[in-house]
Amino acid sequence: MLLPFALASCATHNGVQPAEKAAEKPAAPATLPFKSTAVPPKTIDKELLFNYLAGEISVQRGAWEAAYEHLLLAAKEAKDAVAASKAARLAWRQDDMKRATRATKLWIEYDPNALSARQLAMLAALRNDDMDTALEQAHAMLLIAKARGKDGFLLLSSALATTKNRNKLLLIQDIAHQYAGDARAQYALALVSSQEKEFTTALQALDEAQKIDPQWDKPYLLRVQIFAMQGDEAGAEKLLREAADKYPSPALLEAYGRLLMQQKHYEEALKYFRKALDLNPKDHELLYVVGVLALQTRDWDLARSTWEQLRDNPRYHKEEEAWYFLGQLEELRGNLRQATENYNKIKAGRLRNDAQIRTAILTGKLGNLEESHELFNALRLTDPDQAVQIYITEAQLLKDLHKPESALKIYDEAINAYPQDADLLYATGLLAADLGDIEKAEADFKAALAIKPDDSDALNALGYTLADQTDRYEEAYAYVKKALELDPESPAILDSMGWVLFRMKEYSEALKYLRRAAEKLDDPEIFAHLGEALWTTGAKKEARDILDKASKKYPDNPKLKDALKRLQ
Incomplete structure (x- = not known):
């Protein structure tokens, strides 16, 4: 849980410059530490041109060895760092360290201040167990980065993160020792050590970094990540x-x-x-x-x-996005007309369809059901991929407006258009179960399961409906048991299993499942079931406490009201 947010935070704020900095005149370019002695030819002869063209064509054809040889020849003749870099990268991608090293040497000769060239040279040297060369290139990276105004230690640790070679730890430890008074060097050591799960070394390096610069935030964030990686969330x-x-x-x-x-x-x-x-x-x-x-x-x-x-x-x-949330604001405050006006401001972007759906819903809630239906129909035509979900949304709106028969008509229309959609059949079954039409609910759930046999939600809904509204408890238990096997941590399914067992008078087992469900999800129906089971087993005070607390939070929930009536 703790790993992603710290990384996201670092990404958000790295490189952010104060406004005052941005307004300053650009500083004069710093003198780079290395100079090339290569002298390019004054003219391009036919052979050089041929090698350039043949190299590029070979790259396009995937003939990497021929591409490498032609580009390397062109690089040597023209003293061209770009051609050398292409040859080096080609060899590196093919894991040919001998060729990669040869091309990288030319690249550095022609452009000695190229950080990418130094990075490849360092990594190749690590692969060849050549620590002296690797350290030489690492120091070069630090000098070049400093001249360019960059954090060379961070660049160094980022480069080392790309290799699994264990020599990288020896290298970064050597660098950190040489720059013992630099917090960035200690932080780089901590980064590389933590990647290798050398947590003791990493934490010691962070101690040093924080002694040098106690207000620098990155060491704290990395320490948090290390604690989390070790399982110490608290x-x-x-x-x-x-x-x-x-x-x-x-x-x-x-x-x-x-x-x-x-x-x-x-x-x-x-x-x-x-x-x-x-x-x-x-x-x-x-x-x-x-x-x-x-x-x-x-x-x-x-x-x-x-x-x-x-x-x-x-x-x-992101003006459109802002209008969407201003619509949400008015909707949450109950200002439905103003919310609709705000949603209608959104003419494009990823939230346009959702804003149109909210508009259709709010139009219905404002009493304009015919206009609402026209809006839903238009949405189904303009976004056919979401047509099924739009049907379900419209039906749910009608159900919320206490118009269940109208909702069933919408579902009938939808099923006629999409007879093999399991989600539609499942949603229709739920509504039928709410209306007490057990025969239709069972048929719809079974039709959904014929299409998706391992749909845990449909299995659970069928089992719960049979347990709650019939005496077919053994059948109900079988369906819920299968659903629980498919999704053992679902609070809804745990609640159903508890309720089935309660109806079967297996009270002790029922309470185990109902308590687990209540721990996982704050839901009035789960509290109603748990309260009733507790009351039946004689724990009347606990039952009353749970039901009273839930009814204060969910005063209009019908399941809670029914449970309280039965237990009076």
């Missing part, structure tokens, strides 16, 4: 929280915010993302996450100001 979380609070850089604050999001602690996550945004107010990605979290936590004023800011910013280039 330690990783504690470390990240402490680092974000003590050294609040955008990367650390965002990383901890993402962890809180994964744990669904949205209000706390929002606090950390807002702190990160305060430090980096021009980061549109941070602003985007703040907007999403503001909607999630129902902070309407913050949500509105955030999405309007993104909508009106010409550099964001």
Whole structure:
């Protein structure tokens, strides 16, 4: 859980320059550390031209050996670093280290400040167990990177990450020893060591890096990853929280915010993302996450100001997306007409179809069912690949509006158009079961299973319906048992198994499944089943506590209401 967010955070903030830097005049180019002594010819003769052309044609034909020889000849005659680099890469891709080394030497001779050439030379030397050459090329990389204003240690560790050669550890340890006072060198050692699962070495290197530069955020993020890789999730979380609070850089604050999001602690996550945004107010990605979290936590004023800011910013280039979330904002607040107006602002982009579906749904909720149906029909015509899901969405809308017969008509129309769609048959069966039409529900579920025999949802629905609305408990048990074998961690299926066992008066076993389901999912129907099972087994206080708590959270749920009535 902890690995992806730290990496994502690093990717988000690497290379971000303050606005003041961007406004400065470009600095004069630094003097590069190496000079080429190669002198290209003044003219191109026929043989040189032939080798260039023959090399390129051979590349296109996949004749890599011929391509290599022609390009190498062209490189030698023209003193051409580009031709040498192509020859080197060809040989490297074919894992021919002898040829790769020969071409790379020419490449470095003609362009000694080419970081890619130095990188290939270093990796080839490691493969050949030539540590002296590998170190020579590594030092060259550091000098060139410094002159170009880049982090040579990071480039070095990134290059070493591409090889599995164990010599890379010896090389990076030697570099870190020579640059013992440089936090970046220690961090590079930690990166390479962690890739090789040499965690003790990595953590010691991070200790050194943090002694040198205690406010640098990358060592903290890498330490978090190492803790997680070792299985210490709690330690990783504690470390990240402490680092974000003590050294609040955008990367650390965002990383901890993402962890809180994964744990669904949205209000706390929002606090950390807002702190990160305060430090980096021009980061549109941070602003985007703040907007999403503001909607999630129902902070309407913050949500509105955030999405309007993104909508009106010409550099964001996602005006359509901002309009979509402004539509979501109004929909969540119950302002359905304003929500529809916002959705209708979206004329293109990946959210256009979804916005049109939301418009069709809201039009129905506003009482314009004929217009809503026309909108759904138009969507099915313009997006035939999603037609089945659009049918299901329209039927669900009608069911929510307490028009189940109209919903069944939509399903009948859909099944006539798509008679072999298991999802449609399954959805129709669910509605029929809700209406108490057991014969139709059973037929629809079995028709779906004839198409998809291992559909755990359909198996579960059929088993649950038979257990809940008939006395065919043995059949119900068989269907739910098979569903549970296919999806053993599904809270819905665990609940069904508990309910089947309860109906079979296997109370002790029933409670085991119902408790597991309730632990996995906050669902009123699961709480209704668990409460009823507890009451029946004599645990009336626990049952009452569970049902009272659930009914306060879900006051309109019919299953909870029925359970409470039966137990009065």
